[in-house]
Amino acid sequence: MREQITVKRVEIVVCLLFIALAGRVIWEGVRLGPAWGETGPQPGFFPFALALVLLAGALGALISAARQRDSEPFFAAPEEWIDLLKVGIPSGIAIGLISWLGLYITSGLYVAFFVAWYGRYPWYLWLLAGVVVPVVLYALLRYGFNISMPMSPWYRQGILPV
């Protein structure tokens, strides 16, 4: 599986994505008016022109990628892939949870989980980290600087202070 994902293949996929993006923006640029009007560029000019540059650059990169002979794997060692997922997946889930649980609850759960699971620290340490981090954040952001952050649904109902 890891051997299948080579730098060359990833690069080709990325270039194709850029080309697709450029195509979509060119379409939008044409809709907005891609020309150079009487008083300078029309709204669509910059998106259109930039998308052309993007297209040209991505085609250039695509060609040089396709010409590459060697196909070293994108992840040099299996550990790379595993470590990446071990850090990336919890972070992704935490970012997703923020929309539901708000910043403070999510950060407590996330820190506690990560310290316990990735760091394998004893229970009192992960519990401590999971409490201290959101409390410090709350003290600094809410009390100190009065900055608004995402809150849980229970905040609205008056059940929780966060």
Next chain:
Amino acid sequence: MKRIGQSVFYAGLAAGVAFGATLPFAAQADWEPQRPIEFVIQTSPGGGSDTYARLWISIIDKHDLSPVPITPVNMPGGAGAVAMTHLYNQEGDPHFITPTLNSLITTPLQQEIPVMYPSEDLTPIAKMVMDPFLLWVHPDNWETWEEFHADCQENRMTGVGTGARQEDEIQLALLQVAANCESFRYVPSAGGGDVASAVAGQHQDMNVNQPAEAMPHYPERLWPIVAFAEERFDAYPDVPTHYELEIGTDNDGRYAELLSLEHGVHQMRGLIGPPNMAPEAVAWYEDLFRKVWETEEWQEFIERNAMTPIFMGSDEYREWLATFEDNHVDLMTEVFEWELRSDLRRR
């Protein structure tokens, strides 16, 4: 002139105090905020309405007028569209308010967002001040409207203002039509300060700044030649009004009325809440901001910045907004022939 203005001002103040003392007592204790109030601001920190919001917050804090803190929440972008949509989505929750400025009217008429007419789709709370427009030019170029007018019928002038298809552009476009000038060029700029320095640096010919924005350059580099109001302003007693100069006074004076401060175009600084706010909550806010309006700090601020002191409560503000919106629809569709949102419901 100044004395009349002042006595009107004090009479208004006295009336406001008397009014505030009698009316809202009944409703006052019925609702109180349960958690911090979010002040949803449609500009970045430092922008025009952000400054007002933060000033009000600091007055409320200083006089301890609110039992809960008020958190400023900046949601810039889309010329107010993002903040307005957010406010709209808080239907019925009175813990959100937004400072008003004119993009509240101009943006929803042009962009397809859930709000179309704020007077109907949101809950007006209070109007705190009218921020007047004057026409400013560089005194080396022109010193009076007559000089400017003669010139503008020969040459194309360049105006500068905040944003595109918003209040400054409307006011300038209206002036051009009303005074029969050659068509103005319009350079959209980032904010009041930039707009002022563009004219002060003689890069552009004119702007319609509010006094506070122009003050740093007055009188050496910025000079007011028209006051858009029925009566001259106390702060600029020598600047004639557009009625005196007969700008737009033909044709029943329709353009003149639209240019004028009271019924036409000016920056409205006030507050608006989400749709369907409970009447008790509206009363609470009305009372809160009436108290803010009456503070010495706010009155001083109004006077120093040559604004017109006026307080409107919720119902009055709603009515006034409805007329203001209709005027804008007329102007934008009939006079300028701009393209408004496709699903516009005409009233």
Next chain:
Amino acid sequence: MEALDLLATGFAQIADPTRFGFVILGVVLGLLVGVIPGVGGTTGVAILLPVTVFLEPISAIVMLAGIYWGAMYGGLITSILFAVPGNPWSVAVMFDGRPMAMQGKAALAMSAGFVVSFVGALIAALLFTFFALPFAEIALSFGPPEMFAVLLIAFGTFVGLGGSPGKAAVMIAAGFLLSTVGFDVVTGQPRLTFGTITLMQGFHFVPITIGLFGVGEVLFNASERYKVKIEEMTRAARLGFHDVFEAVRAMVKNIWMIIFSALLGFFTGLLPGAGATPASFMSYGIAQKMSRHPEKFGKGAIEGVMAPEAANNAAGTGSILPMLVLGIPGSPTAAILMAGIFMWGFIPGPRLFVDQPEFVWGFIASLYVANVAAVAICLTATPLLAMMLRTPYALLAPIIIILCIVGAYAIQNSLLDVWLVLIFGIIGFVLRKLAFPLAPLVVALVLGASTEQALRQSLIMSDGSMAIFFERSISMPLMVAALLLFMLPLFQRLYRMLRPRRDGDQAPAE
């Protein structure tokens, strides 16, 4: 010297213990908000403005100045330590600061940044003190065509910065494209929003840079952990104040480059709408072009830390000047300070110098005091800050991610921005592994919208004629300089072709 007398009155104003206390309090608060990425100076000053409104005006302004300077210094800390730039002007310092931290030289990088920040701010403060009025006039003489020329120069300094030309083009175009999303500046119609309201807010550079660099870096480090562990590498470094001496030595060695960067920063800062961000990019680009070892830039060259820091702190002072002297807010932060001055009942402008000399000169004196305080606090704290890198990875990684989220959300209170952090984190990781250069994307994203606006404003003024850029006395030389900069790589190639052998012993620049 009249200015010296006035400055002395200014210092006398601050000598009051309460006011002095407010300056120091401001610096400390500023450092605190500066460390939260995305919150930084602008929001920091805005947040604390209501607190100061009803203080006595001189205490209030010196406290805000303290916050401003504190945040300027604080911004580079997260850039260097975690690759999470807190401010737009702290992006450039990251290009070399972060690699230095990875090599265990975080304390040196930070010390160099702080020391140079101080020198930059000091040079700017001296110019401010003695030539405030004539410099303010310069600000007024810059209209849209001049701004466009300056922005072109900023782009020009980044031409040929490395990477394959195709990939660099992709990145510049992508960054510029991101900056065009939102409302069209001239017609006010939505562009590239694809019918959504959320996209009308556009792409703010903060969540994107935080994602590309901050989260991208966390992911990249995660994937390298089986061979390199930062906390072990940094543990080897000896912490102490010897780094300060080394930083001072490096500064003395590069003093002309630093003075040049500070002057460049000061003048760019004067221009309304330009400010510290283009200044930091330009001086980074120029420092690299002028360097004898341009290939070391981006891999931990100390010059790459010093040039942008000298420029952005000088620009920070520069952007205050037109605000105070002419009421032109040169930067968002200056706009907030100006709002404060209005709230205290003063009107910025030439008359302020006449009517309120204590206020003005107290403020100018606070520039010196706040900078001395900030550099002293920062240098003392550097070893402690550098120790943060030794935090166990299991705790540090989630904290960095949370800081990234806080910063991205705080900027415009949008959950979309939180998602952007994740999305651009993944994009940043992939692009970095494929050797796409990320710096040009950020430069284009930060400067793109203002460049387009300046161009279109100029062409409205001239009814569409490009001649406007070459007819005005200030924009003409600037345009010529910009065009020459763009052609510089071409000249260099030509030069090398004509003299092929003699330079053979030197490493090629590209």
